[in-house]
Amino acid sequence: MTFTPRCITVNSRPTSHGPVIHRAGWVVVDPWTILSNGFVKVESGLIKETGQGRGYGFGRIIDHGPGVLLPALVNAHTHLELSALKGKIPFEKGFGVWVKELIKQRESLGINALAIGAKEGIRSLIESGCLVAGEISTLGLTREMFLNSELAGVWFREFLGNTPSGHSYWLDKNEKIIASLAGHAPHTTSPQLLVELKGAARKHNLPFSIHLAELEAEVRFLKTAKGSWADFLTEQEIDFSGWGLPAQSPVKYLERHGILDENTLAVHLVHVDKKDIEILLRHHVQVCLSPRSNQNLHHRLPDMDGMLKAGLKPCLGTDSLASVDSLSIFDEMAFTSRAFPLVPPEEILAMATINGAKALGFGDRFGSLAPGKSGAFIYMPVKVSSRLSLIETVVNARFDK
Numbered sequence: 001m002t003f004t005p006r007c008i009t010v011n012s013r014p015t016s017h018g019p020v021i022h023r024a025g026w027v028v029v030d031p032w033t034i035l036s037n038g039f040v041k042v043e044s045g046l047i048k049e050t051g052q053g054r055g056y057g058f059g060r061i062i063d064h065g066p067g068v069l070l071p072a073l074v075n076a077h078t079h080l081e082l083s084a085l086k087g088k089i090p091f092e093k094g095f096g097v098w099v100k101e102l103i104k105q106r107e108s109l110g111i112n113a114l115a116i117g118a119k120e121g122i123r124s125l126i127e128s129g130c131l132v133a134g135e136i137s138t139l140g141l142t143r144e145m146f147l148n149s150e151l152a153g154v155w156f157r158e159f160l161g162n163t164p165s166g167h168s169y170w171l172d173k174n175e176k177i178i179a180s181l182a183g184h185a186p187h188t189t190s191p192q193l194l195v196e197l198k199g200a201a202r203k204h205n206l207p208f209s210i211h212l213a214e215l216e217a218e219v220r221f222l223k224t225a226k227g228s229w230a231d232f233l234t235e236q237e238i239d240f241s242g243w244g245l246p247a248q249s250p251v252k253y254l255e256r257h258g259i260l261d262e263n264t265l266a267v268h269l270v271h272v273d274k275k276d277i278e279i280l281l282r283h284h285v286q287v288c289l290s291p292r293s294n295q296n297l298h299h300r301l302p303d304m305d306g307m308l309k310a311g312l313k314p315c316l317g318t319d320s321l322a323s324v325d326s327l328s329i330f331d332e333m334a335f336t337s338r339a340f341p342l343v344p345p346e347e348i349l350a351m352a353t354i355n356g357a358k359a360l361g362f363g364d365r366f367g368s369l370a371p372g373k374s375g376a377f378i379y380m381p382v383k384v385s386s387r388l389s390l391i392e393t394v395v396n397a398r399f400d401k
């Protein structure tokens with residue numbers, strides 16, 4: 001099914017006029033609770049009540065039309081600093097060439113062009129119905145623009161390298177933004193630095209993000225301390241003899257170093273087996289999948305069916321515009337729906353909403369249209385006649401841009 005919705009952001013700020021009642025043909029409170037002829041009553045920026053028909057009482061009424069009011073989408077993993085590289089890095093020559101080209105072009109573009117691209121990226125996130133994001137900032141460029149945007153979410157400052165820094169890091173939390181830390185990946189970042197970063201985030205009970213089990217070369221290096229990645233580190237005169245290798249898998253390696261817990265957001269997980277999934281479950285690790293990016297860069301997808309069957313609750317992230325052609329979570333849902341036909345559409349919508357909000361630490365503010373949550377949500381002008389076709393339509397809609 002092809003569909004091209006336009007999303008309208010409903011951002012209800014406190015007003016002196018009392019409550020605002022948003023009406024629509026449908027209200028998706030969460031993927032399993034759908035109201036026909038529904039309303040969402042918002043007061044002082046927060047949802048006060050959802051319901052059906054005319055039982056909303058006093059307030060200013062905004063009738064959005066026959067379509068659907070939905071929780072704002074959540075893009076739990078992106079790199080806005082790479083937005084200016086959209087369409088510039090070829091995938092065909094393999095991941096190694098892609099990385100080298102990315103670093104080269106990022107340097108040659110310069111800070112101003114990257115900042116303009118990142119601002120454009122924020123705009124396209126919001127336009128495509130995403131109001132909560134997990135931004136991975138390698139250069140520190142996006143801090144102010146992320147803070148000052150309409151987005152809520154986590155600004156993760158990312159570090160990589162071989163030695164602990166001993167720095168004190170900027171960590172913060174308010175109702176709209178969390179500032180925290182990310183370690184790049186277990187094959188690029190020493191366990192000593194990962195432990196330092198995770199320790200700082202843990203001390204403040206904040207989320208910590210890491211790319212995990214994304215690459216074949218990463219897995220081979222961690223399992224054998226040999227291979228192309230080991231050669232590369234040796235060429236760079238990086239001594240990995242103190243990294244505690246070999247390990248049985250990337251997931252087991254992070255478990256051994258004490259990195260895994262409910263505030264760790266593990267991204268990608270393309271190379272995990274049943275035992276790894278059990279470990280992720282046991283430590284209540286948050287899981288973020290980026291199937292479009294994995295397909296483009298590695299021609300391989302994560303075992304989403306296996307993860308769901310085991311009880312994991314993945315969320316979705318697009319990764320950057322250097323590896324996908326849009327930052328739209330609608331596009332990520334549509335791809336996921338085609339690539340994983342056995343996954344129910346309700347689960348895919350949950351990944352794009354409530355699972356992502358919880359993974360980023362915003363489950364009490366976003367992810368569903370429950371009373372007490374943010375009065376910022378989205379409207380899609382769809383025309384459907386049943387609950388089932390509604391969810392199918394939402395999940396398979398590509399963002400029209």
Ligand SMILES: [Zn+2]
Pocket residue numbers: 077078079136211267319320
């Ligand atoms: Zn990434």
